[in-house]
Amino acid sequence: MRDMPRLLSMRRNSSILVSLLLTVPLSACITMKSEHDELASEVMTLRKKVAERDTELVETLTQAQEQMALVEEQLAAAEKILRSNQASIGVRVDNLEFDLSDVRGTAEDSLNELAALSQNVADSRTELDERLTKVESKLNAETDIPEGKTDLLSAAERALESKDYGRARRLFRTYLSRYPSDAKEAEVRFKIGQTLFSERDYRSALGEFYWLVQNAPDSAVIHDAVYYSGLAFAKLGQCDKSLAYFNAIVKDGSEAPARYKTQAAKQIKTLDADTGKICADRRTEEDEEEEAAPAGES
Missing domain, CATH: 1.20.5 (Single alpha-helices involved in coiled-coils or other helix-helix interfaces)
Incomplete structure (x- = not known):
């Protein structure tokens, strides 16, 4: 009786072991069935792809054969044309040689x-x-106009000294336009007048000198402007106006430099003695008629 529980336990364990042995083969069978179906599906897919590629290969070969046949036809036609051309080349060469002499003459x-x-x-x-x-x-x-203020003025001075009056005037006017109301404005304007005077444009020169008389009477170049104004009016034959400027230089109390006073006095003496050769404003009607008369007439 003491061994009864042990026997019952052994039977129970045997039943469990039998159950496990029966279950394991069934699970393995289920697993193999699933893998088999998956492999069968992959095989089917591969077969379809192979069939499609076979079809494409057949179509490609067919097209290649058609193109090869077309090329052969074209080669045959080209060979026929070549043979025909070879027959006429000789005639064409003869014609070319015949015309060659004419061509050479025309070329020369x-x-x-x-x-x-x-x-x-x-x-x-x-x-x-x-x-x-x-x-x-x-x-x-x-x-060629310098950019800097000092360089611009120096270039204008050099041009004036070398008697390049046109360039000097352009540079001086550029200076005035760049630096309006500059401290050197009066000096620059006088030098512009000098360039015009040197080119015998006396009226334009007088315009520059007159600006100085009106707008810069206290500048350092005012006496230069007055003296050259007298010279310009004399060059134009307007001696009365010329004398007015020269007399302003030599009058008592004038602060004009000594050299201008000396030169102005000489100009006054020359103009006072003139009888009409220099001073157009002193010519009589008889003088003008005599000057206008043709050569050889009294």
Whole structure:
């Protein structure tokens, strides 16, 4: 009786073991069935792809054969044309040789004409280059204007000293436009008048000198402007106005430099003695008629 529980326990464990042995094969079978179906599906897919590629390969081969046949037809046609052309090449060469002498003669004439034309072009080019050089020089002179204030004024002074009056005037006017109401304005304006006076544009010079008399009577160049105004009026034959400026220089109390007083006195003496050769405003009607009369008439 004491071994009864042990026997019951052994039977129970045996039943459990039998159950486990029966269950394990069934699970393995289920697993193998699932993998088999998956593999079968993959095989089917691969077969479809292989079939599709076989179909594409057949179509490609068919197209290649069609294209090869077309190329062969074209080659045959080209060979036929080539043979036909070979037959006519000889005739064409004969015609070319026959016309070659005429062509050579025409070519020589053309070469001669071309040589003459080339010489004409060369001469025209030389003339054009000379003109272009002059234009470039003038353009460089117009555009070659220093940027700095001191450099600009120095360049204008150098141009004035070298008697390049046009360039000097351009530089001085550029200075005035860049630096209006500058302390050197009166001096610059007088030098502009000097360039005009030197070019015998006396009326324009008087315009610059008159600006100084009206607007800068206390400037350092006022006596220069007054003296040159007297000279300009004398050059124009207006001696009465000229004398007025010279007398302003030599009058008592004038602060004009001694050199201007000396020169003004000489100018006054010359103008007072003039009978009409210099002073147009002193000429009589008889003098003007005599001057206008043709040579040889009294």
